[in-house]
Amino acid sequence: MGLVKAMGAMSGKKEKRRIILIGPPGSGKGTQAARLAEKLGVPRLSTGDLLREHAQKGTQLGRKAEPYMARGELVPDEIVLEMVGQQLSEESYRDGYVLDGFPRTLSQAEVLARMLRERGQEIDVVLDLEVDARDTMRRQLGRLVCPRCGASYHEFFRPSRELMRCDHCGSALVQRDDDRPASVLERLKVNEEQSGPVFDYYAGQGKLRTISGTGSVDEVSSKIEQALAKEED
Ligand code: AMP
Numbered sequence: 001m002g003l004v005k006a007m008g009a010m011s012g013k014k015e016k017r018r019i020i021l022i023g024p025p026g027s028g029k030g031t032q033a034a035r036l037a038e039k040l041g042v043p044r045l046s047t048g049d050l051l052r053e054h055a056q057k058g059t060q061l062g063r064k065a066e067p068y069m070a071r072g073e074l075v076p077d078e079i080v081l082e083m084v085g086q087q088l089s090e091e092s093y094r095d096g097y098v099l100d101g102f103p104r105t106l107s108q109a110e111v112l113a114r115m116l117r118e119r120g121q122e123i124d125v126v127l128d129l130e131v132d133a134r135d136t137m138r139r140q141l142g143r144l145v146c147p148r149c150g151a152s153y154h155e156f157f158r159p160s161r162e163l164m165r166c167d168h169c170g171s172a173l174v175q176r177d178d179d180r181p182a183s184v185l186e187r188l189k190v191n192e193e194q195s196g197p198v199f200d201y202y203a204g205q206g207k208l209r210t211i212s213g214t215g216s217v218d219e220v221s222s223k224i225e226q227a228l229a230k231e232e233d
Contacts, residue, residue, distance in 0.1 A: 017042065017228075018121065020099045022198065023129030026136030026143075027188040027213045028220060030152075032129065033100035035221050043092050046100040047080055050087065052176075062085060070177045072186030074194065081111050088115065106197040125231055126202040127224060129213035135186060140184045144173040 017040060023029040037044035047214060051069060054062030056176060061083060064077040083104060087093065103109040116122050131139075142155040146166035153160045160166060164173045178187060202208040209227045213220055 006157060017096045018099075018116075018124050018204075019097070019102070019228075020123055020126040022101070022126065022195065022197070023102075023213055024131060024133070024136050025184070026138075026140035027129040027131040028139065028217065029100055029129050029213075031217055032220055032224060033098045035217075036224060037098040039225075040096065040098070042096040042098060044098045044100055045084070045087055045093070045102070047084060047102040047104075048100070050083055051080075052169045054083070064108075070183065072178050072183035073189065074190055077105060077107050077111075080104075081108060084112070085115060103198060104191075105194050106201055109198050109201050123202075123207060125209060125228070126207045128199065128208060128210045129220070130210050131213040133216065134173065137184060137186065140179050140187075141181065143179050144175060146171050147174050189220060 015213055019036065019040075021029050021036070030048070033044050033046065051065045053060070055066045055069065056062070060216065061079060065231070068075045080102065088097075103112050114123070137155070139157070139176045142157065144153045144155060144160070145151070146153075146169065148171040149166060149169045151166055151168050152158075153166075160173060165171070166173055199208060209231075211220070211223050211227055215223075
């Protein structure tokens with residue numbers, strides 16, 4: 001065990017980590033990133049959520065990003081990088097975070113590394129959730145969200161108590177524009193094209209850990225925890 005880790009263990013302090021969670025759309029990375037962030041006591045930064053928030057509020061950034069998102073294409077790097085740079089410079093991200101859906105291109109990964117290097121930091125580990133393409137289709141096509149409180153459901157796997165109504169606030173549930181079949185297919189294609197170089201980049205640094213994303217939410221969470229526990233050895 002390294003000195004910093006040993007000291008952390010002696011003081012009983014939970015170690016904060018800089019973690020990236022990547023995986024194809026519909027791999028469950030959003031759910032898993034939220035769970036992991038809570039467990040580690042660090043914030044989760046989801047570029048998809050942030051972009052949707054900007055789009056909903058109608059900010060300049062959101063208006064630029066919206067058409068790309070609706071088509072299932074990647075939002076241009078400069079927009080995403082500006083947004084992530086702003087967020088990561090906030091105090092709450094100083095000691096660690098779980099990045100969800102970022103970086104998605106090699107240049108995003110390279111800029112992130114540069115940004116962190118300037119602060120004397122680096123990414124600790126990259127978790128890749130591997131899920132079969134048919135499974136990701138099934139997961140995305142049934143996905144429903146509450147436009148008011150953000151709760152998410154799945155018509156087949158995690159339905160709301162009342163058909164198409166949010167359990168928490170009673171609002172009518174909607175399907176995300178990019179969860180419609182044409183956008184889902186486009187997102188899978190884009191992911192296949194872009195993810196290879198990102199995997200190679202982190203694999204080359206010895207940071208990539210592939211985890212099977214098949215199984216229940218609890219099963220996948222425990223696989224993630226096991227993979228992280230191995231890092232501590
Ligand atoms: P997600 O919720 O992660 O599936 O992201 C939804 C959509 O937001 C994607 O299909 C892209 O249009 C956009 N997006 C999210 N993260 C990124 C990123 N890192 N780079 C470019 N576009 C992104």
